[in-house]
Amino acid sequence: MSGPDIIVIxxxxxxxxxxxxxxxxxxxxxxxxxxxxxQLYRGLPIASAGPNDQERAEIPHHLYESVDPAHxxxxxxxxxxxxxxxxxxxxxxxxxxxxxxxxxLYLRAWRLGLADGPPSNPAMRAALQRDLQExxxxxxxxxxxxxxxxxxxxxxxxxxxxxxxxxxxxxxxxDLASQDIGRLLARPPRSPATTASWLLVEPEPAVVEGAxxxxxxxxxxxxxxxxxxxxxxxxxxxxxxxxxxxxKEALDVADTRCGVDDxxxxxxARTRQYARRQRTWFRKEPWWTRTAA
Numbered sequence: 232m233s234g235p236d237i238i239v240i241x242x243x244x245x246x247x248x249x250x251x252x253x254x255x256x257x258x259x260x261x262x263x264x265x266x267x268x269x270q271l272y273r274g275l276p277i278a279s280a281g282p283n284d285q286e287r288a289e290i291p292h293h294l295y296e297s298v299d300p301a302h303x304x305x306x307x308x309x310x311x312x313x314x315x316x317x318x319x320x321x322x323x324x325x326x327x328x329x330x331x332x333x334x335x336l337y338l339r340a341w342r343l344g345l346a347d348g349p350p351s352n353p354a355m356r357a358a359l360q361r362d363l364q365e366x367x368x369x370x371x372x373x374x375x376x377x378x379x380x381x382x383x384x385x386x387x388x389x390x391x392x393x394x395x396x397x398x399x400x401x402x403x404x405x406d407l408a409s410q411d412i413g414r415l416l417a418r419p420p421r422s423p424a425t426t427a428s429w430l431l432v433e434p435e436p437a438v439v440e441g442a443x444x445x446x447x448x449x450x451x452x453x454x455x456x457x458x459x460x461x462x463x464x465x466x467x468x469x470x471x472x473x474x475x476x477x478x479k480e481a482l483d484v485a486d487t488r489c490g491v492d493d494x495x496x497x498x499x500a501r502t503r504q505y506a507r508r509q510r511t512w513f514r515k516e517p518w519w520t521r522t523a524a
Contacts, residue, residue, distance in 0.1 A: 232334035235259070235428045236322055240331040241266075241338050243509035244502060245442035246302050247524050248284065249430025251432055252331040253290060259327040260404065262291040265441055266310070266341070269475055273302045277455045278477035280446060293317040301465050309342045313518040318423060330427075342518070343415065343423040355402055359395045364469065371398060387508065389479075391471045406428045408444075416516060427476045431519035439506060447477070447498045451491055455481045476501045 238255055242248045252263050265271055267278035273296045276283075282292050294313055298305045314330065314337075321328040332338065363371055372388045378401045379386070387393045458479035463473060473479065480494035489497075513519065 235426070236319060236327055237427035238327060238329045238424065239266075239338060239341070239424075239427050239429045240329065240432060241335065241429070241519065242333060243439060243506040243513070245439050245446055245506065246333075246432040246434055247279075247438075247442070248331050248333065248432045249280075249286075251328050251430070251522075251524060253286060256290045256327070256329055259329075261327035261329045262321045264314055264321070264328055265292065265294040266314065266334055266337045268305060268310075268332075268334040268337065269472075270332070271296055271305055271310070271417045271473060272296065272298050274300060274465060275458060275472065275475060275478060277450055277453060277458045278475050278481070280450075294322070300462075300470065307336050307345060310334075310337045311340050311345065311463055315423065333509055335516075337418050337510060339516065342420050342427075342429075343418045344421055350401065352402075355399055356395065359398055359402075363391055363395065368394065368474075371395070374398065374399050375401070384465070387505065389474050389476070391469075391474065420518075431513055431517050431521045432524065433510075433513075433521045434523050440503070443502045443506065444499055446492060447495050447502065450477050450498070451484075451495055456485050460485055476505065 238252075238259070240248050240252050240255075246328065255261060256263055263282075265281075267281075270281040271277060271294050272279070275281075276296065279297055286292070287295070294317060296308075297313070302490060303309075318328040318330070330338070330341065359371070368389075368391055371391075371394050372382065374389075375386065375394060375397055376382045379397070382397075386397050389446070455477055459473075459478045462478060463482060466473060473482065477498050480489075481496045483489045483497075484491055484494045
């Protein structure tokens with residue numbers, strides 16, 4: 232097979248990663264492996280901007296909508312195992328494996344392995360879960376901000392799983408503000424990652440902004456409210472996926488807490504903030520080759 236046998240594509244949301252992955256799959260006879268934490272869950276293809284039926288019919292896609300959120304929670308470790316299996320299968324059949332997504336933790340784990348950190352403490356996690364139910368997510372974010380001033384740029388403060396894990400690490404004595412990111416990034420890559428081509432899609436900010444606005448409007452034009460209602464019916468009321476960008480705001484529309492225009496504006500604002508966190512994350516990693524598209 233000519234060309235690379237593994238291509239990794241990363242970048243912020245709405246940057247054009249999926250379009251590039253499709254084109255490279257056509258050029259190299261490749262198959263696509265998802266590395267976006269939301270796209271791998273079943274039940275929110277509109278909110279997560281997952282591949283459509285036509286794209287999946289043209290090019291094989293792996294891991295997308297493979298996790299049933301009613302029964303499983305996707306972790307970085309679970310992603311690592313699933314991605315390794317998919318990549319091995321694709322390469323064994325002589326195809327190019329194209330890993331694409333915006334979840335920086337997953338892509339970094341695939342390159343370096345899982346970062347060092349304290350193991351999960353069930354008692355501590357249970358106490359934090361009670362605090363979440365009794366005090367709400369905003370109170371826990373405020374507690375986290377006491378330990379991490381730039382929390383908005385480093386943690387998805389709308390994702391209870393991420394906030395709880397960060398607080399769990401703080402309670403275990405980890406100084407989040409002074410973690411040695413340089414030591415982590417200097418680790419040698421895992422064996423499969425050594426031969427991969429690493430492409431970071433980084434268009435001009437105005438291009439990303441326009442794509443965020445257009446995509447958000449399409450979500451509300453193409454059934455996001457119905458998708459969110461179906462997801463809520465299948466999950467417990469405190470499930471983290473119900474806080475997903477687009478899902479939360481669509482439920483606000485369904486419950487008449489706001490109109491569509493206000494919901495669109497809220498999703499755009501949250502997506503901009505998320506894109507900023509992704510840019511900050513990826514710019515710390517030295518192994519990427521940057522491309523505008």
